[in-house]
Amino acid sequence: MSRSPVVPRRRLGAELRRLREAARKTVEDAAAVLECSASKISRLETGKGVPRTRDVRDLIEYYGNVPQSERDRLLRWASEGQGQGWWNDYRDVLGGDLMADHLVRYITLEGDASKIRSFQPEVIPGLLQTEEYVYSMSTLFWPETSEEERTRYVEFRMRRKEYLHRDIGPLNFEVIIGESALQHPIGDQEVMRRQLEWLRKTLEESQANVTLRVLPRLAALRHALGGSFSIVKFEDDEDQDVVYFEGREGATYLEKPSDVERYDHKFDEIESVSLNRVDSLARIDEEIRTIG
DSSP states (O other), X not given: OOOOSHHHHHHHHHHXXXXXXXXXXXXXXXXXXXXXXXXXXXXXXXXXXXXXXHHHHHHHHHHOOOOHHHHHHHHHHHHHTTSOOGGGGGTTTTTSTTSOHHHHHHHHHHHHOSEEEEEESSSOOGGGOOHHHHHHHHHHHOTXXXXXXXXXXXXXXXXXXXXXXXXXXXXXXXXXXEHHHHHSOOSSHHHHHHHHHHHHHHHHHTOTTEEEEEEOHHHHHHHSTTOOEEEEEOSSTTSOOEEEEEETTEEEEEOOHHHHHHHHHHXXXXXXXXXXXXXXXXXXXXXXXXXX
16 A cells, blocks of 8 residues: 555645745735635645645745755655545545545545554444444444445445555554443444454454553543544654544544644553553453353
């Protein structure tokens, strides 16, 4: 699985915004130069829009005082940012009920991350979900969706799991799940049993890039009040780490270093009261025996 165009878009956007502010120009000023809407400039600066080399070159000229080495770097990012991610193979389900825009954005960040620290108190995290579990969740939350669209969605989610085994270097995934995630019924008992068996296999194999811990229910009463969150980290210092919160109605991203540091500390706190690897494995085994 190759790298996505999202990181060069984010790098380019952040630098263009810095140059615009250094030149004391407004978003409206930049929009006038390109003869476009202010919203297009905003999307370009936040990494959400597909950059055009000509637009980037015109903005560089307008802002002025940009060294040649930096010009070359910006134009290279513009070129790299024009690519298409693997998720575009699923345009038929992108933007539908099953595929909110915020989920697509998160998956693009996920694909370029070097590490993700994820706390999931209520459900099994997406990268560790079985095909049956994903299908059952889609049936539970979106019962009106067609079978064809549901099947494509499940295929999309399974392909996403390749991040853990990608050629450019597997994603390091640190996850803490609450006991409720082991007990919350998704699908029938067989679906849950096979999902928990998959988690057990993940723990037993002790993949170097995946760690899994279980947070006891009593500890969760204190630490899970803020809900789930994921900290997306990048290897390159030029890329700003991100804290991500997902909800049914949308998502929130925090990108200030102080926010990332605060949630890193929160994750460390939760980890300190979670079960160790051996005890987490025993807790999962206990729940499997309960199902029968």
